[in-house]
Amino acid sequence: MELILQTIANGLIASAFYAIIAVGLSLTFGVMNTVNYAHGEFYMIGAYTVWQLYAIHHWPFFLAVGIATILVGLLGIIVERIIFRPVRGKALSSFIISVGMVFIIQVFVARMWGVGHVKPVPAVFKGALDIFGVTIGWQRVIILPSAVIVFLGFFYFLRNSKWGRALRAVALDSEAASLYGINVNKCAAIALGIGSAMAGLAGALMAPIMSVTPYMGHSVIWTCFVVVIVGGAGNIKGTIIAALVFGYLNTIVSTIFDSTVASIVSSVFMLTFLSIRPQGILGYAEK
Amino acid sequence: MKCNYGRFEILFLLLITIIFTLGISISEPIAETKTVNIGYLGPLSGPASGWCLPGLTGVNIWVDEQNSKGGLKVGNDTYKIKIIKYDTEGVPSKAIDGVKKLILQDNVVLLQTQGGADATAIQPFVTRQKVIVMGLTSDTCAPEHPYYMGISENYPMYHCVSIQYIADKYPLNKKIALTVQDEVSGRGSMAWAMAAAEANNMEIVYSKFYSTETTDFAPIISAILATKPDVVSLCASWPEYRAHLVEQLYLQGFKGQIETSEYELTDLFAKVPKSFLDHAVGHYPRLDNKLLPADANKFYSDWQKRYGKGGKDDIGREYYSIDYEYRTQLQIWAYGAQKAGSVEPEKVRNALMASKDLPHTLGSSNWWGDEVFGINTSLISPQYITEILNGEEVTIDKYDIIEWYNKNKEVTLKYLKKYDLLWNQR
Amino acid sequence: MLKLENVSVHYGQVNAIDDISIEVKEGSITTLIGSNGAGKSTCLRAISGLAPLTEGKIYLNDERIDGLTPEQIVSRGIVHVPEGKHLFLEMNILDNLLIGAFLRNNEDEIKKDLNEVFEYFPDLKIAKNREASKLSGGQQQMLAIGRGLMAKPKILLLDEPSLGISPLLTKEVALIIKQISTKNISILLIEQNASLALKLSDKGYVLETGRIVFRGTNIELQNNEHIKKAYLGL
Numbered sequence: 001m002e003l004i005l006q007t008i009a010n011g012l013i014a015s016a017f018y019a020i021i022a023v024g025l026s027l028t029f030g031v032m033n034t035v036n037y038a039h040g041e042f043y044m045i046g047a048y049t050v051w052q053l054y055a056i057h058h059w060p061f062f063l064a065v066g067i068a069t070i071l072v073g074l075l076g077i078i079v080e081r082i083i084f085r086p087v088r089g090k091a092l093s094s095f096i097i098s099v100g101m102v103f104i105i106q107v108f109v110a111r112m113w114g115v116g117h118v119k120p121v122p123a124v125f126k127g128a129l130d131i132f133g134v135t136i137g138w139q140r141v142i143i144l145p146s147a148v149i150v151f152l153g154f155f156y157f158l159r160n161s162k163w164g165r166a167l168r169a170v171a172l173d174s175e176a177a178s179l180y181g182i183n184v185n186k187c188a189a190i191a192l193g194i195g196s197a198m199a200g201l202a203g204a205l206m207a208p209i210m211s212v213t214p215y216m217g218h219s220v221i222w223t224c225f226v227v228v229i230v231g232g233a234g235n236i237k238g239t240i241i242a243a244l245v246f247g248y249l250n251t252i253v254s255t256i257f258d259s260t261v262a263s264i265v266s267s268v269f270m271l272t273f274l275s276i277r278p279q280g281i282l283g284y285a286e287k
Numbered sequence: 288m289k290c291n292y293g294r295f296e297i298l299f300l301l302l303i304t305i306i307f308t309l310g311i312s313i314s315e316p317i318a319e320t321k322t323v324n325i326g327y328l329g330p331l332s333g334p335a336s337g338w339c340l341p342g343l344t345g346v347n348i349w350v351d352e353q354n355s356k357g358g359l360k361v362g363n364d365t366y367k368i369k370i371i372k373y374d375t376e377g378v379p380s381k382a383i384d385g386v387k388k389l390i391l392q393d394n395v396v397l398l399q400t401q402g403g404a405d406a407t408a409i410q411p412f413v414t415r416q417k418v419i420v421m422g423l424t425s426d427t428c429a430p431e432h433p434y435y436m437g438i439s440e441n442y443p444m445y446h447c448v449s450i451q452y453i454a455d456k457y458p459l460n461k462k463i464a465l466t467v468q469d470e471v472s473g474r475g476s477m478a479w480a481m482a483a484a485e486a487n488n489m490e491i492v493y494s495k496f497y498s499t500e501t502t503d504f505a506p507i508i509s510a511i512l513a514t515k516p517d518v519v520s521l522c523a524s525w526p527e528y529r530a531h532l533v534e535q536l537y538l539q540g541f542k543g544q545i546e547t548s549e550y551e552l553t554d555l556f557a558k559v560p561k562s563f564l565d566h567a568v569g570h571y572p573r574l575d576n577k578l579l580p581a582d583a584n585k586f587y588s589d590w591q592k593r594y595g596k597g598g599k600d601d602i603g604r605e606y607y608s609i610d611y612e613y614r615t616q617l618q619i620w621a622y623g624a625q626k627a628g629s630v631e632p633e634k635v636r637n638a639l640m641a642s643k644d645l646p647h648t649l650g651s652s653n654w655w656g657d658e659v660f661g662i663n664t665s666l667i668s669p670q671y672i673t674e675i676l677n678g679e680e681v682t683i684d685k686y687d688i689i690e691w692y693n694k695n696k697e698v699t700l701k702y703l704k705k706y707d708l709l710w711n712q713r
Numbered sequence: 714m715l716k717l718e719n720v721s722v723h724y725g726q727v728n729a730i731d732d733i734s735i736e737v738k739e740g741s742i743t744t745l746i747g748s749n750g751a752g753k754s755t756c757l758r759a760i761s762g763l764a765p766l767t768e769g770k771i772y773l774n775d776e777r778i779d780g781l782t783p784e785q786i787v788s789r790g791i792v793h794v795p796e797g798k799h800l801f802l803e804m805n806i807l808d809n810l811l812i813g814a815f816l817r818n819n820e821d822e823i824k825k826d827l828n829e830v831f832e833y834f835p836d837l838k839i840a841k842n843r844e845a846s847k848l849s850g851g852q853q854q855m856l857a858i859g860r861g862l863m864a865k866p867k868i869l870l871l872d873e874p875s876l877g878i879s880p881l882l883t884k885e886v887a888l889i890i891k892q893i894s895t896k897n898i899s900i901l902l903i904e905q906n907a908s909l910a911l912k913l914s915d916k917g918y919v920l921e922t923g924r925i926v927f928r929g930t931n932i933e934l935q936n937n938e939h940i941k942k943a944y945l946g947l
């Protein structure tokens with residue numbers, strides 16, 4: 001019984017973590033219509049920022065997280081402007097350039113701060129939340145309210161603000177959007193900015209409980225790609241649901257069997273799911 | 288434009304000429320005395336450099352000591368020792384380039400390596416050239432690698448005696464859970480720990496491997512703790528995984544005893560309180576402990592004087608085990624050379640293999656391994672057991688792995704076979 | 714008011730329109746008729762900045778607007794309601810209409826125009842929170858026109874508003890187009906339904922394989938034998 005409750009809690013936290021990163025990826029994909037393969041590296045930069053500011057320079061943790069989020073968001077905007085915009089609409093070039101960015105960022109970070117040792121980021125909250133015989137470290141607990149707040153704010157923005165509406169319009173039909181004066185470039189920059197900021201936030205919050213290395217983006221981004229694809233690329237609600245599905249799938253399978261089996265099961269699940277419902281969980285069955 | 292181009296080319300040629308003449312004049316022999324070259328081949332940069340780069344401290348101390356005495360006496364000759372480094376960046380193809388350069392150009396008589404992938408990659412070449420290779424670990428020992436010797440550590444065999452120690456000293460801790468990443472040395476550590484658990488009639492409540500791609504360790508620990516273990520062995524978990532596992536054990540309320548290869552205490556105590564690790568069992572002694580030979584104690588104080596805080600070459604970090612591990616390779620090699628009366632690799636190897644009670648930094652050591660590796664080229668040194676007490680790793684006991692193995696051969700071979708680790712299963 | 718001078722557009726090798734000159738007078742309804750593939754849509758795409766010109770010039774009140782971005786053109790009051798509606802199907806009616814008003818900042822005026830659109834199309838008001846994908850074809854056409862109106866056009870470019878809707882609804886839409894034109898909005902209307910187009914318009918052009926073959930007042934065109942035969946089926 002205790003193990004079941006603990007697994008439910010573990011799964012919820014894992015899902016929230018995947019959701020933040022995957023929603024950011026899904027948003028950029030929806031609006032820009034290209035995949036930002038360096039999304040995982042943005043997550044890594046978020047973690048490195050917290051390592052620098054909080055672990056090395058002893059700034060307050062949440063200040064460091066805030067700065068990391070904004071910094072990675074700005075980085076996203078810059079990257080849109082100087083990297084993605086010139087190759088918009090050229091599928092092969094944007095693929096190459098975005099994969100290239102993965103290596104450039106990794107090598108840059110590795111050169112700058114070295115690779116040998118995992119960067120230690122002390123836990124901010126050493127204790128654990130203990131309810132109904134379930135224990136979750138506080139450091140992990142905070143990812144949940146953070147995800148909820150981020151998503152509520154994000155949905156409010158999409159629904160009720162002019163630019164939020166514009167982002168949705170560009171995602172649905174960028175040519176029609178441009179006919180009504182929506183600047184598609186600006187929307188792409190906003191989307192990559194917000195999406196990257198989410199990756200940065202996840203990296204920043206998780207820095208104390210993840211291994212901070214130049215390659216840490218690799219290990220999460222695969223799962224996040226799967227989540228985005230199953231969620232119906234560009235579909236935010238579908239992405240969140242898919243994050244829950246895969247968060248729980250991973251957690252339950254690694255509890256009962258082990259994590260090797262879990263990653264196999266996830267991939268098999270994705271393939272079967274996509275062969276049955278290629279448009280994703282909530283995708284519209286458009287012709 | 289054309290004129291500019293010409294000038295540039297001339298400049299370039301000039302530069303190349305200068306570099307060449309400089310290079311030649313530098314490589315011209317200056318010293319008259321006999322010198323023997325030793326290759327230090329391994330990742331001096333990159334992710335794996337932590338296993339190689341620090342070892343140079345101990346090597347420098349030993350080499351400087353020999354050379355300041357005028358050199359190492361071998362037979363009728365006295366040799367100055369020269370270490371020639373080669374950075375492989377942990378890339379096996381670079382190791383192959385490196386070994387060719389070191390053997391063909393520098394005529395090294397010994398290659399010091401970390402072991403593992405680098406050491407395995409160079410085996411065909413060194414076997415043809417008949418040059419000795421020494422490594423930290425024994426995973427490269429094999430009949431087809433007759434010139435490889437696993438010298439420095441008893442990794443990962445030592446898990447048998449740490450579990451034995453728990454059984455001896457904490458007989459009430461009966462239920463044991465084991466987990467480690469799914470790769471060769473992880474499986475090796477699991478096999479030896481399981482063998483010891485079974486040999487002592489402990490109840491194995493959990494024994495599963497986790498993927499090397501794991502990012503979330505909470506579910507693994509939840510599953511382990513649901514089995515209510517008294518002891519959790521993280522076996523030879525890699526350092527970054529160990530930190531997450533230990534943190535989750537703490538957060539999910541584990542109250543029992545932990546066993547694992549080693550403890551990166553600064554990193555761990557950033558995540559868990561010091562008291563949480565009390566009585567956790569490890570394997571790496573600090574060399575100033577009275578249980579260790581006087582030579583080890585002396586080395587420790589030499590190291591502190593030279594590389595420690597305020598020392599001549601203050602290296603800006605704490606002492607740790609890698610510091611002595613390449614030094615002990617040199618000690619063993621020098622012992623063999625002196626016995627053989629020659630630095631010729633083939634003779635040194637034969638002299639070494641014929642010896643007993645070799646002078647390892649950690650104490651007198653013996654060859655072992657034919658039943659597991661198919662060849663007796665694994666040097667087993669005395670195995671120390673440490674416990675964490677009040678946030679410090681304290682050496683408290685000493686075991687003999689060969690003796691333990693001889694007593695528990697059957698069960699050990701059973702588990703090694705189960706995980707496909709025996710030499711004839713490869 | 715709007716003038717195309719010797720405009721040509723190529724899609725790669727395909728010469729979609731060739732040396733076309735059109736004029737839309739203030740407050741008038743001008744129509745462009747032609748069969749499938751004649752290049753009608755391409756004309757509108759050239760005007761709204763979606764299709765780059767290979768040759769020619771486009772003027773709005775003596776200002777050259779070819780080469781401007783769609784965003785700059787719409788901000789000058791030229792609003793394109795594209796063929797096939799291009800609604801934002803997963804957004805609701807209200808959001809679709811508000812996208813139309815994207816470049817405008819005066820909330821009161823936007824509200825006023827919104828009410829006006831709802832007066833033209835009461836159906837939209839009732840269903841204003843419904844997703845556009847769930848509307849009927851006719852309602853979707855109304856939404857497309859309504860969204861165009863929300864951009865406060867001086868010139869409205871309508872691409873086949875009768876496409877795929879019932880004859881009854883077509884009449885209703887025609888009525889509304891007429892009504893819009895009385896509010897000092899010039900209209901450039903594309904239709905395959907030539908008789909409807911000619912009834913509505915003041916002036917028209919006939920396009921065949923990318924070239925203008927006839928131009929004239931609606932009366933002149935209605936009486937032209939070729940047009941009678943080829944487009945009006947008389």
Ligand SMILES: Nc1ncnc2c1ncn2[C@@H]1O[C@H](COP(=O)(O)OP(=O)(O)OP(=O)(O)O)[C@@H](O)[C@H]1O
Pocket residue numbers: 724725727728729730747748749750751752753754755756796905
């Ligand atoms: N994107 C495009 N790429 C290549 N050729 C195109 C493209 N769009 C249109 N064309 C070609 O240009 C010509 C004119 O097309 P256009 O869409 O302007 O015709 P239309 O008069 O609007 O036809 P319809 O009545 O079917 O809408 C056609 O031959 C068409 O095949």
Ligand SMILES: [Mg+2]
Pocket residue numbers: 753754755796872
């Ligand atoms: Mg058309």
